[in-house]
Amino acid sequence: MSFDRAGLEQALSERREVARVVVAETSGSVPREVGAAMLVWPDGQAGTIGGGALEHDAAARARAGERGLRRVPLGPGLGQCCGGAVTLLTEYWTAADLGGIEGDLVVRPARTEGGAMPLAVRRLVADMRSGAAPPGPALVEGWMVEPVTQATRPLWIWGAGHVGRALVEVLAPLPDLAITWVDTAPERFPDTIPAPVTRLVAAEPTVAAAHAPVTAEHLILTYSHALDLALCDALLTRGFARAGLIGSDTKRARFRSRLRDLGHADAQISRIRCPIGQKTLGKHPQAIAVGVAAEILSAPMGTAEIRDTA
Incomplete structure (x- = not known):
C-alpha cells in the first residue's frame, strides 16, 4: 500500500x-x-x-x-x-x-x-x-x-459504454494501474471520472493507439465491431504487453480470420484474448469487470502472455 x-x-x-x-x-x-x-x-x-x-x-x-x-x-x-x-x-x-x-x-x-x-x-x-x-x-x-502511489502498469480501456464504465469503476482504485480511458466524443463519458483515470477523447482512436506505450495492456470494448477490429489491427502493428477484446467465440473466430487477411500471423493474433472476463460469472457489465479484474490481479507484468481460449 x-x-x-x-x-x-x-x-x-x-x-x-x-x-x-x-x-x-x-x-x-x-x-x-x-x-x-x-x-x-x-x-x-x-x-x-x-x-x-x-x-x-x-x-x-x-x-x-x-x-x-x-x-x-x-x-x-x-x-x-x-x-x-x-x-x-x-x-x-x-x-x-x-x-x-x-x-x-x-x-x-x-x-x-x-x-x-x-x-x-x-x-x-x-x-x-x-x-x-x-x-x-x-x-x-x-x-x-x-x-506515494506510483502507477506502474499502463492500462488503456477503449470504450466508455456500460462495460467500460463498470471496468473503470472496479479497476480505478487499484494503485498499480495507470488507466487511460478512450472514446470518440466527450459526451460518451460519465460526468464524474475517478481522479487516477486519464480521459482521452479521440475522434480517431486508431491514431491514439499509435501513441500508446508498447508496454501497455489494452481492453477493447467500443460501440462498433468495425472500430474494435481496427484497434486490434493497430495494436498488433504497434505492439503491446497484453490485450483483451470483448465478444463471443464467434466474434473471436471472425476477427481471427479478418486479422489474418490483414497480414497478421496467428501467433500474434492469439495474443488478443477474446472473450474477456470469466464466462461462469455471466455477461452483466459488473460481472465482466469482476472477471477482468481477477485476471489482471492474478497476472502481474512479467508473466507469460495471455492467450485466447480457443
Missing part, C-alpha cells in the same frame, strides 16, 4: 478539509495491512481500512475530531472475530498540506507532540534521495512513513 495523493486531491477539490485514517501498525489477525487508508468527511467517506465495526468506529471518531494514534484490540475492543490489533493514525489534510509534499515519500510525525525527526527516519529519506527503492508504509519511532 502507499499514499494515494490523487485520491486525496480529488476529495479536497470538493471540500476544505478531509480526515485520513491509515493503518499504522498491526499485530495478529487483522482485516487490512499497514498503509490501508480511508478518507472521511462529515457526510461521506472513501476507501476502506477493512469495513465492519473497526471502520464504523474510526469514521465516527474522525468526524468527532479525534486525531493521532490509537491502538484498537479488535476482539475485546470491538467484538470482532479477527483477534488481532491495529494501530490507527487519524490526521486532517487541507489542500495547503498536500501542496507541501515533495518527492515520493510522505513523512510526518504521527504523535501530536511532534518532535525532531528520528535518525532512522532521516536515513530512510537519505536512502531514497540516493536512489534506493521506497520503503513500505511503516510507523517508525513515532513517525509515519509512506511512499
Whole structure:
C-alpha cells in the first residue's frame, strides 16, 4: 500500500478539509495491512481500512475530531472475530498540506507532540534521495512513513459504454494501474471520472493507439465491431504487453480470420484474448469487470502472455 495523493486531491477539490485514517501498525489477525487508508468527511467517506465495526468506529471518531494514534484490540475492543490489533493514525489534510509534499515519500510525525525527526527516519529519506527503492508504509519511532502511489502498469480501456464504465469503476482504485480511458466524443463519458483515470477523447482512436506505450495492456470494448477490429489491427502493428477484446467465440473466430487477411500471423493474433472476463460469472457489465479484474490481479507484468481460449 502507499499514499494515494490523487485520491486525496480529488476529495479536497470538493471540500476544505478531509480526515485520513491509515493503518499504522498491526499485530495478529487483522482485516487490512499497514498503509490501508480511508478518507472521511462529515457526510461521506472513501476507501476502506477493512469495513465492519473497526471502520464504523474510526469514521465516527474522525468526524468527532479525534486525531493521532490509537491502538484498537479488535476482539475485546470491538467484538470482532479477527483477534488481532491495529494501530490507527487519524490526521486532517487541507489542500495547503498536500501542496507541501515533495518527492515520493510522505513523512510526518504521527504523535501530536511532534518532535525532531528520528535518525532512522532521516536515513530512510537519505536512502531514497540516493536512489534506493521506497520503503513500505511503516510507523517508525513515532513517525509515519509512506511512499506515494506510483502507477506502474499502463492500462488503456477503449470504450466508455456500460462495460467500460463498470471496468473503470472496479479497476480505478487499484494503485498499480495507470488507466487511460478512450472514446470518440466527450459526451460518451460519465460526468464524474475517478481522479487516477486519464480521459482521452479521440475522434480517431486508431491514431491514439499509435501513441500508446508498447508496454501497455489494452481492453477493447467500443460501440462498433468495425472500430474494435481496427484497434486490434493497430495494436498488433504497434505492439503491446497484453490485450483483451470483448465478444463471443464467434466474434473471436471472425476477427481471427479478418486479422489474418490483414497480414497478421496467428501467433500474434492469439495474443488478443477474446472473450474477456470469466464466462461462469455471466455477461452483466459488473460481472465482466469482476472477471477482468481477477485476471489482471492474478497476472502481474512479467508473466507469460495471455492467450485466447480457443
